[in-house]
Amino acid sequence: MSDIDVTLAAIGLHPIKSCGALAPREALVIETGLEMDRTWMVVDAHGEMLTQRELPRMALVQPTMRLNDLVLRAPGMLALHLALDAVEARTRVRVWGDVVKAYDMGALAAQWFSDFLGRPCRVVRFDPEERRLSDRRWTGETEAETAFADGFALLVTSTASLGELNRRLDERGQPPVTMARFRANLVLDGLQPFDEDHLDEIVFEADGGPVRIQLVKPCGRCGIPNLDPSTAEAGQEPGATLAGFRADARVDGAVTFGMNAIVREGVERLLRVGQLGRARFAV
Secondary structure, three states: OOOEEEEEEEEOEOOEOOOOOEOOOEEEEEOOEEOOOOOEEEEOOOOEEOOOOOOHHHHHOEEEEOOOEEEEEOOOOOOEEEEOOOOOOEEEEEEOOEEEEEEEOOHHHHHHHHHHHOOOOEEEEEOOOOOEEOOHHHHOOOOOEEOOOOOOOEEEEEHHHHHHHHHHHHHOOOOOOOHHHHOOOEEEEOOOOOHHHHEEEEEEEEOOEEEEEEEEEEEEOOOHHHEOOOOOOEOOOOHHHHHOOOEEHHHOOEEEEEEEEEEEEOOOOEEEOOOEEEEEEOO
16 A cells, blocks of 8 residues: 555644643644643542543643643633643652652642542642653564653544544434544544554654654553543443444454554654645555
């Protein structure tokens, strides 16, 4: 199969793991993916990560990025401001099986999230000196870094795949869903539905040189896409529809949507919505 031209249709940034997303027009590529993506995380009193899986209301925390701070808003709460250039005590936290160095963001942030989520919480920022590596079973010889994302620097999806999913939902009498449910970083135009499953690499020509993104692992989906991000209410869709046609043998039959990816080249270069790229299919 020959290479194919693609366009970067949308960028998604999730500053706080499992909270709301930003849709910037451009984003800086760094070693762990996109700058400010999954940089912060909410943890319990023991430093264990908290996500929408157990606390769906996290979806209602909406961020706004300003020059010097990240502003968080949630229903019934005054805005919380997290400084971009300040942290407090050093700490260690667990994200999945990894215990990593982080910085606590202080008592005010902890109280804000504790009040909103109804249980004791702390907010932490990933220590930029930490090197959390993705699973080498999927990245091979490459030591690919990530911050507080589940396992990989980036998640790549396509508008065509969402369109096909919504077509199938409509056939089942179900309402359409948006890409927000899938928490993607890079959304591509120019592909056929689920072509991203079979891509090896995407190269975007950025100022200063190429940005090379390697797609390494199908993204097995948990129950989070069944949460409506605007209400935090759980349903059966789109998971039930996906289960009918999206089992992937590469990940032991898990239901997948999107591809986990790593940064091969392009740190400190900008990706922009509308940027053209060249996608290469795996041999």
